Amino acid sequence: MLCSATVETLNDGRSESGSGRCIAITSGKGGVGKTTTAVNLALYYARHGVPTVLVDLDPLSDVTSFLDLTRPEHSLDTTEVRADGELSDYSIQPFNGLDILFHQAKRGVEDSDALFSLLSGEQGQALRSRYGVIILDLPAGVEEDTNVRFLDLADIVLLVTNPEPTAHTSGGGYIREVFRRDPSRVVHVWHNRFKLQGPDGFNPRDLVANYNHNTTDDARISEDERGRVVDLAFVPEDPALNMLQTGLPDARTIMLRSLLSLAVQISDDIAGRILTSSDMSQALRRFTRAVLGRSHAADEDLDELVTEVELLAVDTLGSHVGARVAGLSRIVREYPEFSLLGLEKRAKVRAAIASVRGHTLWNTARTAVAKVSAAVEAQSASVRGFATAGSDSLARSLKQAEGAARALLTGCVKESRLPDRRNAQVMLFYLSMYKMLTNDTVAARVRDAIPLRSRTTGKRKSSRKTVSERDRFTQIAYLTAGDNEYRGVYVDLLRTLYPVLTRQVAALAKALDASPLLIRNASGAVERRAYLTLFSNALHDALFSGLGVITGFRYREASRAFAAGADELARMQCIAVGPAGEPSGAPADA
Secondary structure (H helix, E strand, O other), X not given: OXXXXXXXHHOOOOXXXXXXXXXXXXXXXXXXXXXXXXXXXXXHHHHOOOOEEEEEOOOOOHHXXXXXXXXXXXXXXXXXXXXXXXXXXXXXXXXXXXXXXXXXXXXXXXXXXXXHHHHHOHHHHHHHHHOOEEEEEOOOOOOOOOOHHHHHHOOEEEEEEOOOHHHHHHHHHHHHHHHHHOOOOOEEXXXXXXXXXXXXXXXXXXXXXXXXXXXXXXXXXXHHHHOOEEEEEEEEOOHHHOOOOOOOOOHHHHHHHHHXXXXXXXXXXXXXXXXXXXXXXXHHXXXXXXXXXXXXXXXXXXXXXXXXXXXXXXHHHHHHHOOOOHHHHHHHHHOOOOOOOOHXXXXXXXHHHHHHHOOHHHHHHHHHHHHHHHHHHHHHHXXXXXXXXXXXXXXXXXXXXXXXXXXXXXHHHHOOOXXXXXXXXXXXXXHHHHHHHOOHHHHHHHHHOOOEXXXXXXXXXXXXXXXXXXXXXXXXXXXXXXXXXXXXXXXXXXXXXXXXXXXXHHHHHHHOOOHHHOOEOOOOOEOHHHHHHHHHHHHHHHHHOOOOOOOOOOOOHHHHHHHHHHHHHHHHOOXXXXXXXXXXXXXXXX
């Protein structure tokens, strides 16, 4: 790990060389994923061999709920936090390599005073000598007593936000308070549930510009201060990784989401290839490609799509120069004859969009995006018990999604200039997985591999009953440190269902006349090892989705983005991160 002089300067020497690094995770408002980010960073570093402690300073104490710590050895007690107490009195170790400190419920400022005294004294120094990473999960907001003063203990401040105007406005206000207390501070921004597009005049990538647009001139973040607001990570939204409110993860819905992601990627690749040959600047190509990624069909008004490109260009330009662009965006939308791009560039954008929309396979892909997206929503609503349509409507939606996916695969076989055939090959696999899971026996076998535990409901004896629910703690522990018993269940499931899966892939390829999309080795034989790897990871997603845990999902975009941010944070703070264990990987002889 490299530790540059610049990093040491930015951190103002708050921590001595060789000591544990303290990371404060905070946010301007609640509900943006602050605790989710704090817990996942702690799990990530622990899984990579870094002794880690997660310090729960939030009065809501959501960490224990997040990790499903309901076993007797992890039960919350009512131990009063005392300034002269021992840290061991307030510590639990749910997983190997990870401790949680102050998991008890907090009583407000009184407990906050005691917590601050403990962490800022000799015992705070003892934490630095014992752990490689100390993560502070602070309450949301800018309260001095319960939040902001704890920043004095941290080597780095990590502000979590999401792509919503209120989150950026509150986040900007928090940054202003940080700079008021310490003008030399650098604030790193972790963009959670990130997406490229937002409301008119709102650039999801630029928290500072959005904050400045919604505040008074005297409260704005200056250009000098803006240079000390550094984007660290952009983690996209991934419903499969969010905590489920109730019930078990639905494997079929997860496969549908994978099909949706692949259909989006295929359409985007086609648009990118066509736009590369257009007579436009690289920036305009990028904006046009982004707008086309939101277009579901060829019947959308062409001029409105051109205006969308122009609006995206206006928003991006405004964020770079710090301009107030909401009024300008309104003018562009309400008066199409007013063009900031100029008529010549607007005409080029129009011609490029028309060229993409005239491509048969692009239209087939966007139709698949629309149909599969509708099926995902319908299936998810059905699983949650919120479905408003009857079972016939759900069955029709699922049938249309499968038909659209099959049509896209057939089109990919016929398309000789497909930019990346690998996406189609993987899509053939995931459609096979989906088909396999429509078999009730197979679906039940997958559900049976998810550990359950019993819980008693009802306060009155007469109304009490015992119910079975997902044992999230066991699964999170497995992702973090592994468990031989649970690993045996997983491997047994792999060995049982893998032959079924390979037969399903072969049958679907034959039915679609899609043999060219089978993954083959250099000699032309079907590459069984590649399908085993795909199957292992798809099964992993089916079993572990809905935990709120990102670590361990190697092939998801959100997981890769999270890992990149965590690794960059480790590099900046000189944290020696080792290789991760592979508790859920298939053995060589599976």
